[in-house]
Amino acid sequence: MASNVTELDRPQRAAGIDGAPAPEEVAVPIEASADELRALEAGLDELQSERSLRQRDWSRVLLPVGAVVVLALVWQIVASLGLKRHDLVPGPLDVAAALGQLWNEGQVQQAIATSLGRGLLGFVVSVLVGTPLGLLLAQVRPLRRAFGPLVSGLQVLPSVAWVPAAIIWFGLTDATVYFVVLMGAIPSIVNGLIAGVDQIPPHYRSVAKVLGASRLELALQVILPASLPGYVAGLKQGWAFSWRSLMAAEIIAVGGSLGFGLGSLLDQGRTLSDMGIVMGAILAILAVGILVELLVFGPVERRLLARRGLLAGGSR
């Protein structure tokens, strides 16, 4: 405790311009307090560090599940009131039955596998094209000035607008679908990476420079990891755009050498005027989107942000 008093008295000693100087014994030689200093610092570090209370928060699982159950119940009640023709407004049980039948025939599995495969391949190619493009635009100012507005514009353009052009160029082949997916996803990924690089605090670069980093080291050791949160956000959006564009393309472009995807299933339901299939396909598209977010992007993003202390309530 004595050392604490010494510490607290010291500034008063220096501040003694207007008051009487502190007693002489307060001026403890600095060298003598090396061990005390260590102990003091340990105490202060402990006081200033917040303890993290990590608890499994079940409300994060139970509340969304509860919401889905409530919505399904409301849907079932509305459907069974019989306000509309039953074949126009099927209840959740009817949709489940329709889905079950399609599952038994193997159609749903096939459609999901085809669409997911296309979505993933399209997404991977978009990442491979978008990442170097984004880095280039983020780092080279004239290129950024020249192409930046165009890339932002492409992100706003609904990629379904490319479907007619793609059909004319590529016919009813997989190339049409992939073209539309790429035009949807690449701008998002490029923009995400640019935003990530833009958000890097300027002192990260100064520090790297002071530490003697070369241009390449700066890019690989500092710029890339520093821009990761923005980049991952861009990837997430890129995936959402690929999935949407893919569904749009599959609904519009049916037949030819095209495989049978979820969009094709949805279109088939429309042709057959079978609301059960239509609603079932919509739910399957939604489910894939939610699962990819929950199983892939959610955990990756949460871990990334928590490690950097950017997640409220994460590790603190």
Add this chain to the structure above:
Amino acid sequence: MTVLLENLGKRFGDGAPVLDGVNATIHTGEFVALLGASGCGKSTLLNIIAGLERPSAGALEVPADGAAFMFQDAALYPWLTARGNVELALKLRGVDKAERRSRATELLDLVHLGEAADKRPHELSGGMRQRVALARALSQDREVLLMDEPFAALDAITRDLLHEELTRIWRETGRTIIFVTHNVREAVRLGQRVLLLSSRPGRVVSEWDVPDVVKDDAAAVAALTADITTRLREEIRRHGK
């Protein structure tokens, strides 16, 4: 001598000069406090000594290997642990992988952070972060250490401890330290010599020696602090019209 500044001047574009005719000699192993109000170009001066900016007039002599730098913001990389941050600095200096780890541990031990080595910056307090930044600056193994108000954002208790810590480390490592501050007491507490910079343009207008005899004598410290404060205020008042 280690750092020699001769008639150093700096202006950005066509603006008024930020620095004009700065003369100073800083000897090897010396601890010099650069004191000045806002607009005295302290940070610009440090950037020039560090080689981050070029002077527009005059000459300077610095050690060939440049200088280590510590900023007001710890500026640690948030994706790396405390040890990772120090190791990155060693890596950029070209230290072998095998040696990096032990050297980083040693340096973190020097700033009494051996136990927090695997924590990430957001898990550390402001004072701990600055100590990691100090360990990182020391890892550069340069003769000169430039410090740009490194303790300005800390609370008084922490700052006071870090003053002792820095003094101890300076004695142990024998570095030449140029320490920029707004704070007269901090300058007197730390520096062997205090240089006062005028504002707009920045120029060394006064200097005081602070020998250990003075540092250990509360009355002498108070008198010197009052003296420097008076001179600093004179300098600030000049801009009042």
